[in-house]
Amino acid sequence: MDFFLNKLDKHLDNNRSLDQNMNDLKRKLENLNALKEDTDSKMSAELQPRKKLKKQVDLWLETVERINGEIESLEQRVAQSSTISRGFHTANVLKKIQDVEDLLQQGKFDQGLVVDDLTQIGQALTTTTLVGQAAEICKKEIWTCLMDDDIGKIGVWGMGGIGKTTIMKIINNQLLEETQKFNIVIWVTVSKEMNVSKIQKGILRAIGEDLYEDEEEAIRAGKLYKRLIKKGRYALILDDLWDKLSLEEVGIPEPCNGSKLVITTRKLDVCRYLDCQEVKMRTLLEHDAWSLFLEKVGRDILNYPNLLPIVESVVEQCAGLSLAIVTVASSMKGIRSIHEWRNALNELSRPVKSVTGLDEKVFQQLQFSYDHLKDEKVQHCFLCCALYPEDWNISEFALIRLWIAEGLVEEMDSQQAEFDQGRTILNKLKNNCLLENGEYTRYVKLHDLVRDMALRFTRVKPRFLVKTGMQLKEIPHQQEWTEDLEKVSLKFNKFMQIPSQMSPPRCQILTTLLLSHCLIESIPDCFFDQMKGLKVLDLSGNNFRNLPRSISNLKALIVLLVKKCPPLEKVPSFSKLEALKRLDLACTKLKNLPHGMQRVVNLIYLRLDIEEVPSGILSKFSCLRHLVVRNAFVKGEEIGQLKKLEFFEGSFYDLNEFSTYLQALHGRRQQLFRYQIGMSHCRRPRAPRLSWKKTIELEGCKIYRVGVTFPSDLQQLNIVGGIVDFPEEEVFFSWFIPTPKGMFSSLKELNLFECNKIKKLFSCSWVLRNVQNLEVLRIQFCVQMEEIIASEIEFVEEEGMGGSNSNTIHFTLPKLRILQLCFLGQLKSICSANGVMICDSLESIVIEHCSRLQRIPLYLPPLDGGQPSVPPLVRIVKSSKEFWESVKWDHPNAKSRFKPIFTS
Template structure:
């Protein structure tokens, strides 16, 4: 800003006309108001429910309004002045120009959007499917009218299974979040058939910010919820899928009064009546509405197949006006152009219809049609295994696919990635047939859900083969008689107070067919010694996230076990011998307290996945173990030391995270890779040297190497060509004479194909280093370059004798930080320039000998007269150095420069 004032003061000295100052002010004010319009346009997009404007944005907008008013007043006073006194207003004009300039600059600091979460607002937008039919529209209107009517406090929405109750109320939930005039809080709770007061209380508490310590009884929890909700009077409580009357008092929900509402969905009008609700029934679709929905989901192309339309209409009619059945069956028939298959499908549905008794069975028969159409038994088993998760659970796609792989439901392939891709294809098949739905997606990670009716159908199909009591807040294990000889899969996951999976006072269960046992998050502190004695077929055992200290020795005899999952068992110190587990493929001991590798691990010749990350008591894997695990594809040992030579010999490794002792060990690993002639892992994070320094928040690359407290030896090393991030901290170039040579080219080799993927390079505290890059060894695709506290560094790009003026280009560089480099004399050689067309942030501090920047930031060649069009952040210091440094771009960049 001083730059602007100095410029104007100079104009004053040159007797610039007073009218010119006013024109400058008006031009700047017009520019500021243009920015204000842009901000307000962005606000209209970002300012959604549960969001509010950042305080700094609110203040900025108020200041813009204020300065507009002040300039209008100033104009009025100037117009009323005579020719003599007008010039005395110049001081006011200059002050206004300065403030307008400051506001223009402040606008560039609104990083990360204009809004933040409104913590006073409670509610969650839910995924919805398209709804159709006049009856549905009428139902939505009735519910909305009741919500807006202060005389109605409880609303009961009922209808048969699959008719669309939940979809309708989800839409209402989202509409309430849009319309903020009447309610501040919308709480959605899924109740389900296996209801428990404790689970309802826990779910409500998580939504309204109440924390239970775990020791409260039901009455105390109810009081805590009641007190909190009473203070939040403008709320809507939605209880979805209520099967029986429930006491609001026992749960802790205040009786709805003026300002609050209760909405519930149920399959029984009696439940509505018993809860004292106004009743709204969801009717089935008419025959024509059903056909329209069927045609929308199956695709209008079927009408081009001769003879198919009447058959398709009959199939749609068999769905009895139930949207869930229509969508599921239509999705199943999508893309089929053989009229014989259409006739066969109609025949199957007709036969099922004859055996139906009751509405729920009718829906099951429709849904099972889609299950049967999967044909492939393994595909069907993949679908059934989704029912092992708690009702209405959001399931991580990756975890579910890993379960399928462990169960042998995905065919074996030559790599984990290929198997995962095959699992993803199965997932897509289930989703396209509407047997699963995508709940949300973050990047390439998906989370899926299973409709409660489809889950009920899956458990109905599995019958006595499955024992599933997942997420039911159990405090006692299933009764002895429930552990039957026919069981194939047992899921008791997410029952945090279970403590033990089986009554301690009786003999261990006999389940010779059991292949899957899921017990994670059950609060299990101990397992009876002989618990696994009669589970010879067990393949998958998940005991993760339990406070268990030791495992029974009977685990050692599970010869068919392929997956042993013990992650986040924070108290686990002892693992029995694994020698007999010859077919074990997955072993997850992440974040356990083990102090040494389990006995017999070297015999796990089939092991493909090993996770020892964050095992803080485990310092090193002894030599001779990893080299025998030749099938390893995914190895994650976190900070634990491993042998570079042994890991370099693992020919199938796809993912690696681990620590090598020093630079030499890293070199041994890289040479091992080259010797075996294989590509580098698809993903890796390699630490070299010190163990206690890395922060995972920095790991924003798929292929990264972090080096600390190492001697970087005189012999050169060729890093992996596809490396994306390299961070070197507190290292020493081995030999002071060699420090005259650049780090890149002398210690780290460079070839024309090297480092084309290197995006981030960070060097901190590297001793004896005087040059970073040689002339022909600059990674061209760098996104970030940080060099800090390298006290002997003299040049970033080393100069060479007889060199002519050159132009270096780093077209992708966005962040450049040079800090605490007291000997730095140049970024590049004299008369050369570094062109960075994408640069967004420059930070130079405590580089006192740097007298010429030699840096050409973006947009300077074609920059318009107004520097405000640039978008760049600059931090420079100290002030004395900044005033003396030579940089052609400095005058233009002054408004964006902060002195530090």
């Protein structure tokens, strides 16, 4: 009976702890997805021509996608379980927590995300499968011209949506294999907003040349001409050329000696103006169009004989255009009602209003797909995509954040819940083929025809004014700012000016104004006087010193973004901006909070770079979820009072303030999913050195023992120049943080720099209890450091154990990857004479200027048969040659597993 009761108690304990474990899993998954989003953002910056993604990064991204699906499935199984059976899921949840933790550890790519792609002569592009016999014939025709040295210019033309870009992307990738034929392959997307400067910059960027924004077009043309001649045989592809182009103005040499210029265009006269060999793209043959439609709509439609005549008529209405077929079929996927199919046919058969010449038919099919979104909010989310420049890789994170700002995503209790809803909308747009995957993971694009359709809708209601990335030197003329405008986007028009004499645009119902990354130097004070309905204003990436006073009266404003405006030093009063929820003033010269901030109590997102935060102000923002305060110290009690806070980055003056913050956190149901906390006696704090999502850094702090505690989920701890005054015989971490077992079980990285009074870092028991998940250990410039892990006798005394010194102590650090010991002139041992370190994951040891260190107590067990489990070249020791030759390894097989890299 007792055995049964014990088993029942254990099962009930599992059941009770399951909710806590599930919450822990969700928090860790949020961290993982946030890390993935950050990685995606870095990818967009690093994936330049002649670069490719590291295999380990690609595999990591795939694994994160897979783990998200597995956890979603697990959550559903738990939710459907009975009270009795729920406890049986505990092991699976714990396993998934460990999987997510492992991915968080693996997702730190200190050495960058990309490597040189020396095998390529150009940039590989994402492609889709070529459909149909007509497309294959066209591809062969283009290829024949490319291989013919007598043909220098090729013009591929045909109506929009027919597949010109698709076929040329495939050919581009095939040309990359022709290393004997071409020295370089260059792809430049031109688009409707064509200008000479944009084409020049695209070519120069593709060939890896420096860009100078203020360089005149004629000078840049001469430079480009010389560079292309120097490259020898080149293949230059200009995709989506709309207008006649002067090669001389751009700086493109007349192709000869095997070099090629290929253009794609909707206009035959563009091909003839450039004297190209003409290749016409033709529509899909009837049987190919039917096959493609079946692939997208689902082949089970063949099981409904009564539908087939109507379906065939729908396919006929798509007129052999692949884009039209894909969008219509995707919109009708899963629909098997004859009434809905009849209605679809009627909609597609309506007379077409004139749009743009040959493109009327495809516009009709695209509008059909748009109409079938049905949900007005989702339709508005789609229209917001047109606020970005043509052919732009749009960050999914930035897009969803815009939808949230626009109120198109319902406000929820957490940022993660809102982003989940945003991703659901984004997937719906993808599934209806109104959005396509971008060039990078977690980025999307609009097909140029799809964007044209969105802009066409927004010429009426809701009315948009969009002139993005067009190199405008002056803001649109007064006449274009009509009273019925709802959204305006002028993003990415560098060095755009707003004339001081310009009258305030009369746009009372304007809700969104995007003027980011235009390098605007000044905005007239009265500019926003007639924009009383403005809710979203993005002025990021500009060069003005002052914000105009008219911003003070925007009482409806919900989002104000003024980040990355380095000269900004003065803003008007914010006392009337009581509706404001999101404010970003990061990376400016502002010294103080704007006047009237105490009235802006609805903020949920706040980023600041200021010198001083008035006492008591932050605690007024009780709705805050995201808070970043740089360059100023904050009060621990105030931050602790922000019960809804999910992410915090900031600095406390000392450990007392930090302890006050932790005490104020008591009673919170949910921990922060991300924090970056600094403590410093410096006049102005700086951001911590970051590798992980949960980081604490002590810089120049007075370090004492009484009352010090740290969050149990801490991932990275940095101690820099700590002022430590304690008995020399003490072991630092046992004295400073006498934690119970497992207190630091989440710690991934520990950095100790310039802590001069520490002689002994860890006790044996502290290591065995607390750092089993440690991945990185760096100790540098600690001039009195003698031992990393103190001698074994202290361990015996601490644990009350007997035994002789001959007993070997095994310090197992299964996840340690990086060990760096630098400028430790007194260091004698890593661990005691009878201790060995078992570090199966160790990849790198850096030992520099540790002249008294004589042994490396490292043990790496071999596989069966004596073969190492990891090839020697994977692991390195970076040191002087003298040290490598003189140091003793406790286990010779460990030394054979490492490759030396000598520093001198």
